[in-house]
Amino acid sequence: MSEISDDAIQKLKKEHNVHYKESLVEEDEAELLIIRSNVYVDLALLSKLPFLKFIIKAGSGIDNIDLDRMKERDVRLFTTPVNAHSVAELALLMILALRKRLGRLNAALKEGNWNAKYEVKGHNLYKSSLGIIGYGNIGRKLSLIANVIGMKILIYDHHPFDSIKQEHASRAKGTFVSLEELLMNSDTVSLHVPLTDGTRYMIDCPQFNLCRPNCILINTARADLVNPTALQEALLEKKIAGLGIDVHYHEPIHRIDALINMDNVLATPHVGSQTVENIELIGERIIDIITMLNNKGDEYYE
Numbered sequence: 001m002s003e004i005s006d007d008a009i010q011k012l013k014k015e016h017n018v019h020y021k022e023s024l025v026e027e028d029e030a031e032l033l034i035i036r037s038n039v040y041v042d043l044a045l046l047s048k049l050p051f052l053k054f055i056i057k058a059g060s061g062i063d064n065i066d067l068d069r070m071k072e073r074d075v076r077l078f079t080t081p082v083n084a085h086s087v088a089e090l091a092l093l094m095i096l097a098l099r100k101r102l103g104r105l106n107a108a109l110k111e112g113n114w115n116a117k118y119e120v121k122g123h124n125l126y127k128s129s130l131g132i133i134g135y136g137n138i139g140r141k142l143s144l145i146a147n148v149i150g151m152k153i154l155i156y157d158h159h160p161f162d163s164i165k166q167e168h169a170s171r172a173k174g175t176f177v178s179l180e181e182l183l184m185n186s187d188t189v190s191l192h193v194p195l196t197d198g199t200r201y202m203i204d205c206p207q208f209n210l211c212r213p214n215c216i217l218i219n220t221a222r223a224d225l226v227n228p229t230a231l232q233e234a235l236l237e238k239k240i241a242g243l244g245i246d247v248h249y250h251e252p253i254h255r256i257d258a259l260i261n262m263d264n265v266l267a268t269p270h271v272g273s274q275t276v277e278n279i280e281l282i283g284e285r286i287i288d289i290i291t292m293l294n295n296k297g298d299e300y301y302e
């Protein structure tokens with residue numbers, strides 16, 4: 001287990017007879033593994049857990065799990081995708097902060113530079129266009145919020161025709177378009193697809209070449225959706241105007257990072273899911289899953 005709510009840990013110990021271990025050093029008899037995004041479930045880890053039956057990913061993304069190895073071992077996976085509100089809110093915060101040039105204005109006034117009022121001009125989100133790539137839980141939430149602000153919503157998703165997506169798009173007054181159309185017509189592009197073999201580097205040089213120079217890119221999904229070399233180049237050559245990024249190429253970051261240090265980059269340390277409410281909610285979901293597994297008993301142990 002790693003980094004889940006204290007309340008949930010206490011409940012698991014008291015009410016579910018769970019023997020809790022903070023980390024895994026050597027071979028272990030655990031049947032259940034609870035992880036967040038920072039633990040890689042690969043052959044090396046699985047071979048330390050010969051009795052493993054279940055993995056709970058405390059969160060949404062499962063790119064840190066080798067699904068083939070997991071299936072080979074007949075291990076079942078559960079996720080707790082309860083973070084749509086908090087990630088959509090973070091994406092909105094980044095859009096607002098970059099568009100309103102909050103960092104520059106705040107720093108200027110702290111230096112006593114009132115002239116920033118005239119020198120550093122922001123933009124309205126109202127009537128600007130927002131391209132949402134990936135219209136799942138998070139993308140859909142963001143579209144509803146952005147519609148209230150008066151943004152024009154463009155959506156790209158490889159499976160656009162399911163009824164939930166169609167219904168949300170209609171509520172958000174969003175239009176499904178191709179990736180190319182989205183990139184050409186968006187003032188803001190926000191990424192909300194999972195990292196898979198099909199999405200790795202989906203934003204590369206050719207895609208940046210389609211972007212409007214005033215475009216800001218928001219990435220709260222996974223760093224590797226964007227080719228890092230193309231990204232640096234796009235920012236340096238002003239193919240795009242800015243970047244909001246919560247997810248990083250090498251996490252954790254403990255040193256000064258060239259990308260993050262750029263003027264037009266706003267970065268946070270992977271906090272999309274890290275709100276007080278979310279951590280509690282994820283803890284509750286973990287308990288629900290374990291309760292369900294205990295109730296099902298042998299059904300899961302055939």
Ligand SMILES: NC(=O)C1=CN([C@@H]2O[C@H](COP(=O)(O)OP(=O)(O)OC[C@H]3O[C@@H](n4cnc5c(N)ncnc54)[C@H](O)[C@@H]3O)[C@@H](O)[C@H]2O)C=CC1
Pocket residue numbers: 059060061062081083084087133134135136137138139156157158159192193194195198199220221222246247270271272273274
């Ligand atoms: N910053 C953070 O702390 C967090 C980041 N995340 C990231 O956000 C991602 C999205 O989360 P959710 O919205 O909950 O996922 P979701 O599974 O609900 O939605 C993903 C959407 O992407 C679409 N998609 C998948 N592959 C595609 C492709 N090749 N082209 C176009 N569309 C494609 C799917 O059809 C689906 O509609 C997660 O996979 C995770 O990586 C999630 C939670 C917290």
Ligand SMILES: O=C(O)C(=O)COP(=O)(O)O
Pocket residue numbers: 036037038058059060061062083270271272273274
């Ligand atoms: O749930 C996800 O996909 C996340 O990105 C959250 O990551 P974390 O568990 O906060 O490292």
